[in-house]
Amino acid sequence: MPSSVKAFSPGHISGYFSRITKPTTGETGSIGAGIVLKEGVIASVTRSAETTVTVIADGVRTFGSPPLEEALRRLSVTAAVQSESNLPIGSGFGLSAASLLATITAADALFSLSMSGDEIALLAHEIEVLHGNGLGDVAAELGGGLVCRTFPGIRGVISRNMDFQGPISIISLGPISTRDVIGSAESMERVQSAYPGCCPSDMDDFIRLSRRFAESSGLITPVIRKILSACDEAMVPASMTMLGEGVFATGDRAAALLSRFGRVYTTTIAGDGAGIVEVTP
Template sequence: MTPASVTAFCPGHISGYFKRVDGRDPATTGSLGAGIVISEGVMATVTPAERSSVVVRVRSREGAPAEVSRSSPPLASALENLGVSVAVETSCRLPISAGFGLSAAALLATLTATNRLLDLGLSADEIAEVAHETEVIFRTGLGDVAACQGGGRVVRTGPGIHGSIRRSFDLDAPVCAVSFGPIHTPDVLGSPAQMAQVSAAFPERQPETFTDFFACCREFSAKSGLETPAVQRVLAECDRHRIPAAMTMLGEGIFAYGDRACDVLRPFGEVYKMGMADAGVRIVEAVA
C-alpha cells in the first residue's frame, strides 16, 4: 500500500577544508577535503501532490518551527529531474547557508523519502547521484552529498559520490558551533580567483587523527583568505583555552570539539551543540 507520507532524515556535514575538482560533467565534478558528519541535519516529509511544492522551516532553540521559505530551486530541480511531483516540508535546527551542509542534507532526505513514497526503485547511489549533480549545478556544495551518505569524521580523496572516502569514528565528545551568518557559497565556488587561493591552501597531508584534522583545517582557513575578523577572534579564544577549533566551510562561523567547547563559544552567540553522526540518510517514518 502506498504511504500517505514518508519522512526521512539526513545528517549535515561541517567541512573543514576542501579543493574543487572540475570534471567533464556535474557527475565527475566535486571536491577533495575533510570534515565531520554531524548528528544535526534536515528532516524532510513528502506527501503526494499534483504539483511539487516546498516549505522550509527552521526550529528555534525551544523547538518551535518557523517558516523561512516557500521555495527551493535545487529541490524543485531535483524532483523535476526525476519526473515526479510531491509536496515537501523540510525542517532543521541549524542556520541555513552557514556551512553545515544542509542543502545536501535536504536533497538527500527529500529524494530518499520521495523514492519510498512513490516506489521509484532508486538505489542509494542513484539518489546520491541526483543530489550531487544538483548541488554542483546550483553551486550549493561540492562534497557534502558524498560525506552525508554515511557518518563519521571523513577524509575525501576523490571527487563525487564514488570517490574514495575514509571514515573515522573517533569523536565521542560534543561538537559545538557558533555562526555569524552565511557566506554565499555560489559566489565563492564561482570565483576563479577565490578558488585559486583555496586550492593553493589545500593541505598536502591527510590527517590521521582528529587533532591533526583540526590542525589541517586551521592551516587551510588561514591561507585561504576566507577567515573574517569575527572568526579570527573566536579562534584565538579557543586557542587560549586549548580547544580544537576551525572555521566552518563555507560559512562565517566556528566549530569546536570537546566537553568545554560550548562554554568557550557561548560569549560569542548562540551555541549549537551536536555530536558526530554514526550513519547517513535514513527513513524515519512512513505513515499509511
C-alpha cells in the same frame, strides 16, 4: 501505498577542500575532509497534485527551493515537501545536500521509484553542483564519521573514522556564499593553494589541518578571527566552518567559551548516513 514518507540526512562541516572540475556535473566535485553531524535535515514528502516546498531551518520558515523543486521535476513526481532542520541554512552545515538527499530518499520510497543508493546520491550531487551550493557534502553525508574524500563525486570517500565520541560545539554568525567563493577565480586559487593534500589521522589532526587551511586560504573574517583567537588563548581546539561565518570546537570547555559570542549548537559525529525514518499509510 504510503501517503507520506519522512527521511533524514545528517549535516556536514567541511574543514578543508579543493575543487576538482571534470567534464560532467556527476564527476565534478571536491576532495577534502569534514565531520558528518548527528544534526541534519528531516524531509517529509507527501503526495500532492502540485509541488510545494516549505523549508524550516533554525525556526525560520521559507517557501520554495529551486534545488528541491528541480529534484522532483527530474523524478517526474509532484509532492508537498517540508524540509526541517535545527541548524541555520547557508552557514557551512551542508544542509542543501542534506535536504536533497532526504527529499529524494523519501520521494523514492513514496512513489516506489526503485532507485539505487548511487542513483539517489548522484541526482543530489548533480543538483548541488549545478546550483553552486556545494561540491562534496553529498558524498560525505552518505555515511557518518570523520570523513576524508580523495577524489570528486559520490564515491570519493576513502575513510570514515568513528573514534571521536565527544561533543562538537558550533557557533554560526551568518552565511558565506558558497556560490561566490567557488565561482571566484581569485578565491579558488587561494583555496587550491591552501589545500593540505592529506587525510587527517584523528579529530585533533583534522582540526589542526582545517585551521591551517583556514589561515592560508584567506577565508577567515574579522569576527571569526576574534573567536578563534579566544579559543587559542583558552587552548580550545577550533577552526572555521567551510563555508560559513562560524567556528566549530571540541572539548568540554568549548560550548561555554563560544557562548560568549552568540548561540551555540552542540552535536556529535553521526553514526549513519541518509535513510528513511517514518512511513505513513
